[in-house]
Amino acid sequence: MILKRLITNPELLDTIRFLKVQAKENKANIWTTVAEQLSGPHRIRAVLDVNHISRAAPADSLVIVPGKVLGAGAIKHPVVVGAFQFSESAKAKIEQAGGKCIGIKDFVSKYPKGSKVQILK
Secondary structure, eight states, X not given: OOOOOOOOOHHHHHHHHHHHHHHHHHTOHHHHHHHHHHHSOGGGSEEEEHHHHHHXXXXXXXXXXXXXXXXXXXXXXXXXXXXEEEOHHHHHHHHHTTOEEEEHXXXXXXXXXXXXXXXXX
């Protein structure tokens, strides 16, 4: 018998529900994909560092991370990053490079269609 763990974090549950609603309302499957990745086990959820974002995303791009962004590494160009969580050092480095750090709900509200948004995991 396989037991599935329930998500107990109310903020995470609310974010997942919000993503699913926005996916239907805006006909944007990208938000369903992000919701599914956030719904998965904690140990396989995305944990990326600033260095990974710097290499994977060109300047002025829109990036969403279905998990947490850590501050290891450096970033030299501005990028708009939406994530469930940011470390303080990651926020500082991204903002110092001219980018923005936005929570997932605000990110989806600002870019509801999800066009030109890149998922990093």
